[in-house]
Amino acid sequence: MAYKQYILVCSGTACESNKGNALYQELNRALHSEGLQEDVQLVKTGCFGFCEKGPIIKILPDETFYVQVDPDDAKEIASEHLVKGRPVERLIYRGEDQSAERAEDLPFYRKQLRLVLRNCGVIDPDSIDEYIAREGYAALEKALFELGADRTIDELMKSGLRGRGGAGFLTAKKWLFTRKAESEEKYVVCNADEGDPGAYMDRSTLEGDPHSVLEAMTIAGYTVGAQRGYIYIRAEYPLAIERLQNAIEQARGYGLLGEDILGSGFGFDIEIRLGAGAFVCGEETALLASIEGRRGMPVPRPPFPAVKGLWGKPTVINNVETFANVPLILLRGGDWFSKIGTETSKGTKVFALTGKINNSGLIEVPMGTTLREIIYDIGGGIKDGRAFKAVQTGGPSGGVIPADHLDTPIDYENLQKLGSIMGSGGMIVMDEDDCMVSVAKFYLEFTVEESCGKCAPCRVGGRTLFNILDRITRGEGEMADLKKIRDLSQAMRRASLCGLGQTASNPVASILRHFEDELTAHIKKKKCPSGKCKDLVQYYILPDKCIGCTLCARHCPVNCISGERQKPHVIDINRCIKCGECYKVCKFGAVMRG
Ligand SMILES: Cc1cc2nc3c(=O)[nH]c(=O)nc-3n(C[C@H](O)[C@H](O)[C@H](O)COP(=O)(O)O)c2cc1C
Ligand code: SF4
Numbered sequence: 001m002a003y004k005q006y007i008l009v010c011s012g013t014a015c016e017s018n019k020g021n022a023l024y025q026e027l028n029r030a031l032h033s034e035g036l037q038e039d040v041q042l043v044k045t046g047c048f049g050f051c052e053k054g055p056i057i058k059i060l061p062d063e064t065f066y067v068q069v070d071p072d073d074a075k076e077i078a079s080e081h082l083v084k085g086r087p088v089e090r091l092i093y094r095g096e097d098q099s100a101e102r103a104e105d106l107p108f109y110r111k112q113l114r115l116v117l118r119n120c121g122v123i124d125p126d127s128i129d130e131y132i133a134r135e136g137y138a139a140l141e142k143a144l145f146e147l148g149a150d151r152t153i154d155e156l157m158k159s160g161l162r163g164r165g166g167a168g169f170l171t172a173k174k175w176l177f178t179r180k181a182e183s184e185e186k187y188v189v190c191n192a193d194e195g196d197p198g199a200y201m202d203r204s205t206l207e208g209d210p211h212s213v214l215e216a217m218t219i220a221g222y223t224v225g226a227q228r229g230y231i232y233i234r235a236e237y238p239l240a241i242e243r244l245q246n247a248i249e250q251a252r253g254y255g256l257l258g259e260d261i262l263g264s265g266f267g268f269d270i271e272i273r274l275g276a277g278a279f280v281c282g283e284e285t286a287l288l289a290s291i292e293g294r295r296g297m298p299v300p301r302p303p304f305p306a307v308k309g310l311w312g313k314p315t316v317i318n319n320v321e322t323f324a325n326v327p328l329i330l331l332r333g334g335d336w337f338s339k340i341g342t343e344t345s346k347g348t349k350v351f352a353l354t355g356k357i358n359n360s361g362l363i364e365v366p367m368g369t370t371l372r373e374i375i376y377d378i379g380g381g382i383k384d385g386r387a388f389k390a391v392q393t394g395g396p397s398g399g400v401i402p403a404d405h406l407d408t409p410i411d412y413e414n415l416q417k418l419g420s421i422m423g424s425g426g427m428i429v430m431d432e433d434d435c436m437v438s439v440a441k442f443y444l445e446f447t448v449e450e451s452c453g454k455c456a457p458c459r460v461g462g463r464t465l466f467n468i469l470d471r472i473t474r475g476e477g478e479m480a481d482l483k484k485i486r487d488l489s490q491a492m493r494r495a496s497l498c499g500l501g502q503t504a505s506n507p508v509a510s511i512l513r514h515f516e517d518e519l520t521a522h523i524k525k526k527k528c529p530s531g532k533c534k535d536l537v538q539y540y541i542l543p544d545k546c547i548g549c550t551l552c553a554r555h556c557p558v559n560c561i562s563g564e565r566q567k568p569h570v571i572d573i574n575r576c577i578k579c580g581e582c583y584k585v586c587k588f589g590a591v592m593r594g
């Protein structure tokens with residue numbers, strides 16, 4: 001049936017949890033009541049990326065992009081836009097750039113290049129036919145019947161694709177090692193653990209385009225000589241799991257998984273394995289142990305999984321985003337891919353852009369895009385007109401990057417030079433109100449809690465490091481603590497068994513590097529410049545500036561501000577809970593923080 005118009009409704013987790021499902025139902029109802037069901041197709045798609053403004057729908061062919069759509073808007077969209085061709089102006093997102101008519105022209109999308117996310121927000125993730133209509137499974141066919149295993153790896157090698165799970169190892173090399181390892185049985189594993197708090201790109205890719213990962217895993221299986229694949233995914237991702245399960249069944253039904261795929265004689269199948277959401281289970285050796293039904297604890301490498309992996313057999317293990325790149329590389333060629341990005345880092349990177357930023361969401365940019373372009377052009381700058389302070393990349397294994405490095409083109413090497421890492425792609429923007437010492441403490445607390453406890457440098461070192469930072473944020477630090485932090489960090493880096501312990505000190509090391517002043521202010525002056533560390537902050541009102549407008553007193557949640565109208569007010573510091581509301585609301589600069 002040929003439809004005249006299409007309504008793409010985002011069914012990513014963010015939009016679905018924001019009445020997205022009800023919106024879909026209402027749109028469906030409205031189409032029927034207007035008698036449009038034969039002409040307009042309603043399609044549930046994956047995430048459009050602009051989650052901040054969800055629920056989002058897009059209408060084709062005119063590409064109208066509606067944001068923050070309520071189920072109650074469905075009738076108007078049907079009767080005005082679909083029937084009369086008059087877009088509902090109040091739902092169109094134009095941002096600052098009033099001239100943008102198509103979604104792609106919005107500032108949020110203009111500098112993006114959606115390769116990994118090519119099908120997210122475009123196709124129905126539950127429909128294998130829609131995936132096939134967008135060149136789906138053509139790369140598998142090409143690998144099986146045209147390229148063969150060696151040339152498939154050659155194309156990957158030419159592309160320069162590096163692992164997106166954190167370490168940035170060349171994907172082709174990994175596949176080659178596994179291909180060369182001699183064994184009757186081999187495995188392909190997809191790491192969908194996504195342990196970095198604040199990151200959700202792997203989940204969104206699986207929710208929006210599950211077949212791209214299945215296709216890539218099957219290509220990997222054929223290339224290295226494996227017959228079975230596992231997707232290790234955390235149980236907290238129910239929508240991604242449901243879509244994956246459905247995609248696996250559809251692929252089996254079409255002969256794209258199972259025995260004798262496309263009549264090639266090659267057989268491969270994929271199963272899902274659920275993880276309980278422990279950060280250490282994202283580490284590849286711990287992940288393999290967890291799939292085998294053992295406790296997720298790392299073991300020393302080498303031997304690497306490529307040689308001795310799942311059940312002791314050679315195993316390719318790649319991240320979701322790494323896999324999602326593969327079909328496109330085979331279709332367009334390794335040379336095409338290698339032209340995107342920088343000298344050392346090819347292709348694009350998906351980031352989960354969050355924190356104090358106007359347009360938070362899921363973005364994909366070519367490697368080499370600068371932090372400034374990401375934060376200001378795509379992210380729309382800092383919330384509430386506050387000043388940018390730093391951006392945290394790489395999650396618990398990464399660090400913060402201050403304003404003077406905003407023009408750094410991001411790639412694996414540049415981020416590392418700044419003392420941070422690419423990691424899986426979490427990117428948290430911080431403003432002047434964020435305390436860098438508290439940020440380091442937050443990540444350290446996370447890694448201490450997530451340490452599996454197997455080795456002492458991580459188990460004991462992490463806890464000791466955390467205690468030092470905790471003391472500093474309470475105003476009980478000493479300058480000698482800085483040396484202790486450096487020594488402990490080095491010991492953990494050198495002696496920990498796995499990446500968790502080896503990198504746990506990175507956040508604090510990067511604060512020492514870029515924000516040492518702030519750290520010493522906590523220690524020497526017993527002050528927290530951003531006012532976050534409650535033990536080090538006191539709020540008071542300057543009598544000569546206070547005009548007695550009563551705004552602070554009305555906003556104080558514990559009613560500890562007293563004073564008559566038009567007379568200076570006073571804070572009872574014994575009852576003050578240091579929430580900072582009075583400081584934020586005072587328009588006369590009378591409330592001070594010190
Ligand atoms: C503590 C720890 C947690 C990790 N968590 C993840 C994760 O959640 N997802 C992921 O893909 N890789 C994670 N990694 C990296 C994996 O061990 C591995 O390098 C990666 O899955 C390899 O795939 P790639 O080459 O495609 O990046 C983690 C590593 C460490 C040390
Ligand atoms: S470094 Fe930490 S997480 Fe890794 S094995 Fe040692 S104790 Fe476990």
Ligand code: SF4
Nearest residue numbers: 556576577579580582
């Ligand atoms: S900081 Fe919060 S609790 Fe304290 S006086 Fe101001 S508004 Fe009240």
Ligand code: FES
Nearest residue numbers: 010012015047051
């Ligand atoms: S979940 Fe809808 S735009 Fe991201």
